[in-house]
Amino acid sequence: MTKICPNCQAENEDKSDFCQKCGKKIPKTVKIPKQDTPSRGVLKGWWDKQNSGVKIISVIGGCCLGVIIILVVMSALFPVTSLILEKNDVLRDNLTVQYILKGDTDVNAKVYISSTELNLNNTEVRVDEKGNFEYQQQLPKNLTELSVSITAKAPNKSQKEASLMYTKHN
Template identity: 50%
Template sequence: MTKICPNCKTENIDSADFCQNCGAELPKFTYNVPPSGETPGTKKGGWWGKQTTPVKILSVVGVCCVGLIVLLFMVGLLFPDATTFNLDTGDTPALTQTFSEAGLTFNYPSDWSTSSVKYIDSSTSNVQSLGTFSSVNGLLLDVNKQDMTGTVESAKEGTKANLKTIPSAQILSETTKTVNGLTIYEMIVTYTDTSSNREAKSLYVITGKDGQVAYYLQFIDDPGDFNSDQELMNSIVNTIKIQ
């Protein structure tokens, strides 16, 4: 605490009665002198110190929001898949129906027609038909089952060998992937349908359990429609499960 001389404004010690500079009599009360460069009543901390509590809260919230936006933008640049949400299903129909037969389950569009005709073909090692599905655009799906003691890969190789015996058949590609813990073998094949003498393009899908059963899904399509229908085929395949 100090006393300010009313005559020359000199700061004096609290116990002084007369100004040490000009000798004027000092007042009996004292002043709390603010630090250099600060006048009485001035808040500390520059602009921030002058702000009220609500303003400070709004400022902090605003900075946090801007920081979050910048963070999401950076994540989007570095990891585009992490911030991409597929809200538009495009032209791919929703797979709202479920097929479940003989241990095999998959989903397919509700507007597909189905045939539940089942038969045993003794000429092809007890292959059982589980049904045929068809879309309004002409895409067909034929589903078969075969009990066996070999591996699913051997079933795939057997199908491949049979295709090679067909003069018009041409295997365009072979892939292997994992769906719901299952190994899925796929082959894309073109051939001439002998019954209609028309070109066709197929996606052969083979999966199952080694030493127990193999399932064969054959998508049959017009070559001109195959590429546009392939996303739907893949969507159906990705729902395959075996009990």
């Protein structure tokens, strides 16, 4: 083992009491400053200097970033068709009961509506160039409940489904 001169950093034999280069006395024990090594990188040194608050915020931020990356990758690998129902209105007068369903989806999606009460089974609803759709249906006056399922399907995406329940109140 060698001794390092604290004055000029020259290497000296372990048994030396004086530096062979500058002649200064070498203490019996010499503190050697730690240097960043591959096992102790720059980030490790930075991490060790931080207080617990910074460490907690860093860990939480890293986790959030990880979740965002996973969501972006999942949405690229498994895209889902969008389906947003904007309005579900029932207009009534003395003669008719009109059921109106409006919504929007992907521009290139197809929308299908199903209802056992109305004898509809995957009836296609027209989607305009902006992805909007509207479906209107006359309801029988004696109908008290209505269940409607809407399915949107777009090429290369998994389908999206929504269900609505209409209950007539007297």
